[in-house]
Amino acid sequence: xxxxxxxxxxxxxxxxxxxxxxxxxxxxxxxxxxxxxxxxxxxxxxxxxxxxxxxxxxxxxxxxxxxxxxxxxxxxxxxxxxxxxxxxxxxxxxxxxxxxxxxxxxxxxxxxxxxxxxxxxxxxxxxxxxxxxxxxxxxxxxxxxxxxxxxxxxxxxxxxxxxxxxxxxxxxxxxxxxxxxxxxxxxxxxxxxxxxxxxxxxxxxxxxxxxxxxxxxxxxxxxxxxxxxxxxxxxxxxxxxxxxxxxxxxxxxxxxxxxxxxxxxxxxxxxxxxxxxxxxxxxxxxxxxxxxxxxxxxxxxxxxxxxxxxxxxxxxxxxxxxxxxxxxxxxxxxxxxxxxxxxxxxxxxxxxxxxxxxxxxxxxxxxxxxxxxxxxxxxxxxxxxxxxxxxxxxxxxxxxxxxxxxxxxxxxxxxxxxxxxxxxxxxxxxxxxxxxxxxxxxxxxxxxxxxxxxxxxxxxxxxxxxxxxxxxxxxxxxxxxxxxxxxxxxxxxxxxxxx
Amino acid sequence: xxxxxxxxxxxxxxxxxxxxxxxxxxxxxxxxxxxxxxxxxxxxxxxxxxxxxxxxxxxxxxxxxxxxxxxxxxxxxxxxxxxxxxxxxxxxxxxxxxxxxxxxxxxxxxxxxxxxxxxxxxxxxxxxxxxxxxxxxxxxxxxxxxxxxxxxxxxxxxxxxxxxxxxxx
Numbered sequence: 035x036x037x038x039x040x041x042x043x044x045x046x047x048x049x050x051x052x053x054x055x056x057x058x059x060x061x062x063x064x065x066x067x068x069x070x071x072x073x074x075x076x077x078x079x080x081x082x083x084x085x086x087x088x089x090x091x092x093x094x095x096x097x098x099x100x101x102x103x104x105x106x107x108x109x110x111x112x113x114x115x116x117x118x119x120x121x122x123x124x125x126x127x128x129x130x131x132x133x134x135x136x137x138x139x140x141x142x143x144x145x146x147x148x149x150x151x152x153x154x155x156x157x158x159x160x161x162x163x164x165x166x167x168x169x170x171x172x173x174x175x176x177x178x179x180x181x182x183x184x185x186x187x188x189x190x191x192x193x194x195x196x197x198x199x200x201x202x203x204x205x206x207x208x209x210x211x212x213x214x215x216x217x218x219x220x221x222x223x224x225x226x227x228x229x230x231x232x233x234x235x236x237x238x239x240x241x242x243x244x245x246x247x248x249x250x251x252x253x254x255x256x257x258x259x260x261x262x263x264x265x266x267x268x269x270x271x272x273x274x275x276x277x278x279x280x281x282x283x284x285x286x287x288x289x290x291x292x293x294x295x296x297x298x299x300x301x302x303x304x305x306x307x308x309x310x311x312x313x314x315x316x317x318x319x320x321x322x323x324x325x326x327x328x329x330x331x332x333x334x335x336x337x338x339x340x341x342x343x344x345x346x347x348x349x350x351x352x353x354x355x356x357x358x359x360x361x362x363x364x365x366x367x368x369x370x371x372x373x374x375x376x377x378x379x380x381x382x383x384x385x386x387x388x389x390x391x392x393x394x395x396x397x398x399x400x401x402x403x404x405x406x407x408x409x410x411x412x413x414x415x416x417x418x419x420x421x422x423x424x425x426x427x428x429x430x431x432x433x434x435x436x437x438x439x440x441x442x443x444x445x446x447x448x449x450x451x452x453x454x455x456x457x458x459x460x461x462x463x464x465x466x467x468x469x470x471x472x473x474x475x476x477x478x479x480x481x482x483x484x485x486x487x488x489x490x491x492x493x494x495x496x497x498x499x500x501x502x503x504x505x506x507x508x509x510x511x512x513x514x515x516x517x518x519x520x521x522x523x524x525x526x527x528x529x530x531x532x533x
Numbered sequence: 534x535x536x537x538x539x540x541x542x543x544x545x546x547x548x549x550x551x552x553x554x555x556x557x558x559x560x561x562x563x564x565x566x567x568x569x570x571x572x573x574x575x576x577x578x579x580x581x582x583x584x585x586x587x588x589x590x591x592x593x594x595x596x597x598x599x600x601x602x603x604x605x606x607x608x609x610x611x612x613x614x615x616x617x618x619x620x621x622x623x624x625x626x627x628x629x630x631x632x633x634x635x636x637x638x639x640x641x642x643x644x645x646x647x648x649x650x651x652x653x654x655x656x657x658x659x660x661x662x663x664x665x666x667x668x669x670x671x672x673x674x675x676x677x678x679x680x681x682x683x684x685x686x687x688x689x690x691x692x693x694x695x696x697x698x699x700x701x702x
Contacts, residue, residue: 390574450604492578
């Protein structure tokens with residue numbers, strides 16, 4: 035087994051991997067950018083080395099530096115987490131060439147599945163159902179119009195190299211196509227350094243159902259059941275659960291077998307996820323494969339009792355899978371909420387700032403995978419995710435109730451968060467009834483973006499008491515550093531402008 | 534001393550006696566409250582037996598309240614302040630012009646308007662890319678574009694002025 039693993043990531047996932055290393059008695063090495071010196075992943079790793087730089091490009095994407103650090107400090111394997119270099123075949127190859135082990139799939143599999151179009155061609159060859167659309171990137175507006183005409187509007191434009199909702203556009207009419215094509219290409223270029231975009235038929239009210247697979251280097255592949263990730267905003271998941279309310283044992287078996295087929299087709303080993311769209315009539319289509327650990331992996335861990343990071347490490351070390359398909363069973367229900375620093379009422383735009391107060395939620399059935407501490411800054415340079423809350427219950431209702439309890443108990447101040455929005459989703463009758471689709475948020479817009487007028491009097495009273503009972507000087511201290519205190523006249527003026 | 538607290542669009546009036554700490558609401562009823570600070574900036578309020586836990590943060594002369602996943606802006610004004618702002622308002626009238634500023638630093642990827650354009654509420658003014666996401670900046674109300682301060686491809690700082698809009702009555 036490995037003696038020392040380097041974690042080439044930051045935030046919650048870096049800490050998550052470090053924790054498993056500790057559980058397995060493996061030394062962990064963290065790397066960090068200039069602004070992450072105080073981040074928990076640095077504080078809790080056995081060793082930590084600076085990458086320098088601030089932006090991702092200057093720091094966490096510097097594969098060369100990361101490999102150099104690994105070689106200098108007797109590291110045997112590198113875990114890339116998710117995002118950053120996790121789906122970068124060149125990096126996986128460079129790790130291998132340096133004589134180290136990449137805790138993930140072979141670079142060839144990353145490459146095959148990383149090109150969304152190549153992946154779809156491969157799936158068609160292996161009888162895994164795919165969505166109608168182009169298999170090659172679009173080269174001209176004229177071609178796009180022609181294809182859209184053939185498969186029928188609405189269509190989706192997607193970045194060939196992408197994921198995470200970046201470089202994606204929904205087009206309802208031919209006259210919107212040109213603008214959308216430009217926007218998607220521009221976003222794809224800036225997010226992935228590759229502007230190519232392809233077209234796919236847009237399904238009405240589909241569910242996003244994905245299957246977790248594990249494959250060892252001896253040809254054994256198992257699936258660990260599904261996760262439903264239909265609740266999305268800006269094409270990014272925010273609430274995920276396992277199992278899905280709509281999967282019958284038969285459908286689960288069919289989709290699981292398709293997922294295993296997909297993994298076998300690209301010569302996969304390690305942990306991976308096959309994403310499917312499930313339409314209203316129970317037909318499923320291959321969407322893409324994520325050749326890495328996923329953000330929402332904890333829900334699968336809670337219903338299977340496995341530690342997926344440990345499984346990844348064991349597979350990378352050449353061990354055989356200990357689990358067999360016939361023995362995988364699921365216990366209870368798990369839900370995950372992604373906690374973001376964002377303004378739900380302002381098109382979910384990122385809301386960076388400093389966490390001035392933090393008291394996480396606890397209690398029965400609650401797990402938190404966090405990567406921040408009080409005093410940490412959520413910066414503009416990285417993803418605005420703060421943390422992940424995961425609730426387990428004996429059944430779906432209990433899991434939802436526990437999640438609601440935890441979100442209300444969670445105290446975090448200093449930045450705008452999506453907690454209130456998540457609560458509105460979880461408490462919505464349609465969510466409770468399991469009537470989910472990827473358009474859920476749009477569909478229930480009126481209920482979900484309502485201003486919450488509850489308890490106004492109590493809140494007003496609290497503001498007043500805070501105001502009249504504060505120590506005489508606290509207000510001045512709270513002002514921006516060394517600016518003189520503001521006169522009442524100015525405050526009046528500002529308040530007026532703020533209206 | 535009388536105080537008016539604004540929570541969003543709602544106003545709540547209280548009378549607070551500085552020497553005794555007694556509070557009465559707008560219906561002249563006593564408000565029995567119990568208020569303690571449990572951690573720096575974090576308060577427990579018991580009101581008619583109901584328990585509230587909240588965090589209070591002064592921000593630019595008003596407050597931000599954090600409780601149960603919500604962030605609420607509140608402003609507190611006493612009688613004197615209210616009087617002043619009423620006078621100022623009467624003197625100046627409501628502002629008709631509004632400068633739209635960048636809420637986050639980013640890159641202006643496209644400007645859709647030019648000076649003189651008439652916009653409807655929610656028309657897209659420009660797109661601002663930050664954190665690899667495109668953010669649409671929309672017109673807050675029916676208005677005319679007075680001035681555009683930025684160009685496509687320009688990088689902007691937080692609070693940098695983007696456009697000046699004039700409200701259409």
